[in-house]
Amino acid sequence: MTNSTAPTDEGKRRYPETGGYLTAFVDPIACTCQPTCQPICTGECGCEACGVLFAEFCDEAGCAAETESELERARWRYRGEPIEPR
Numbered sequence: 001m002t003n004s005t006a007p008t009d010e011g012k013r014r015y016p017e018t019g020g021y022l023t024a025f026v027d028p029i030a031c032t033c034q035p036t037c038q039p040i041c042t043g044e045c046g047c048e049a050c051g052v053l054f055a056e057f058c059d060e061a062g063c064a065a066e067t068e069s070e071l072e073r074a075r076w077r078y079r080g081e082p083i084e085p086r
């Protein structure tokens with residue numbers, strides 16, 4: 001499998017030290033975020049780099065993110081916002 005994914009301009013802005021790549025893991029992952037993304041992206045846009053970071057957070061925080069509402073709550077926590085009932 002060739003890794004042909006290149007980071008977007010927005011990805012480079014979000015990971016400036018690494019030129020748009022998430023390098024916390026063995027294989028660098030390109031951030032493919034768009035300017036329309038949330039300031040703290042959880043990979044909703046399909047960005048693998050941000051999605052992986054978010055999954056890592058869920059793991060460590062021990063929060064389940066399987067159902068839509070669990071996922072929603074995990075996103076709130078990830079962004080450090082208070083959890084608000086809808």
Ligand SMILES: [Zn+2]
Pocket residue numbers: 011014031032033041047048049050051
């Ligand atoms: Zn991203």
Ligand SMILES: [Zn+2]
Pocket residue numbers: 032033034037038041042043044045046047050
């Ligand atoms: Zn994004």
